[in-house]
Amino acid sequence: MAIRNIREFGDPVLNKVCKEVQEVTPRTQELIDDMLDTMYEANGVGLAAPQVGILKRIVVIDVTGEDPLVLINPKILETSGEQTGNEGCLSLPGKAGIVTRPNYVKCEAYDRDMKPYVIEGEELLARAICHELDHLDGHLYTEKVEGELMEAGEEEYEDEES
DSSP: OOOOOOOOTTOGGGGSOOBOOOOOOHHHHHHHHHHHHHHHHTTOSEEEGGGGTOOBSEEEEOSSSSOOEEEEEEEEEEEESOEEEEEEOTTSTTEEEEEEEOSEEEEEEEOTTSOEEEEEEEHHHHHHHHHHHHHHTTOOGGGTOEEEEEETTOOOOOOOOO
């Protein structure tokens, strides 16, 4: 397992549509392991294959720090509700922006053994699924940002006059 370089905003690979995975090979397993290692090393909650330069429909997500999800050829089946909040991306280090996403997502995918399964998520997991699946179609969260990008951790304060 290895840490891979994360492609950053402006890299053309981030704007390309990924190809479906037809079979999981030892190289695919290695990619998944490397993606998990890379995501954890960067303190992320999700990573899509194009972020490490591979145009395959593979995503890894871990919003709990304990239970990583591997989604191969994922498709969103259903969404509902709405949440608005800060969102960042490992491909735009140090930046964040306000994004509105569904509060609930139902998604079908294949696991690392190409067994189909359905995952349902709310709040952060729903946000992460939507964010990472956007990467597979060449989209970044910057397309959905309401207002301007901010420095990560920067909060908007009202001007106080004394």
